[in-house]
Amino acid sequence: MKLRTWAAQSVQRWRPSPDGRRGDAEVGELLDRSRHLFSDFVLRRRKWEAGVAG
Numbered sequence: 001m002k003l004r005t006w007a008a009q010s011v012q013r014w015r016p017s018p019d020g021r022r023g024d025a026e027v028g029e030l031l032d033r034s035r036h037l038f039s040d041f042v043l044r045r046r047k048w049e050a051g052v053a054g
Contacts, residue, residue: 008037015049022051 011034016027027050035043
């Protein structure tokens with residue numbers, strides 16, 4: 001159970017790096033898979049920050 005908690009916290013703290021590729025489809029898929037960790041607002045914001053359609 002600790003591993004799941006640590007993984008969830010890591011995903012919630014993640015932010016796209018400013019020098020990273022914007023619009024990476026894989027990032028969008030990973031955010032969609034972890035949508036249960038975010039409110040709708042935060043999920044839309046993270047997708048916008050990453051440059052993926054939301």
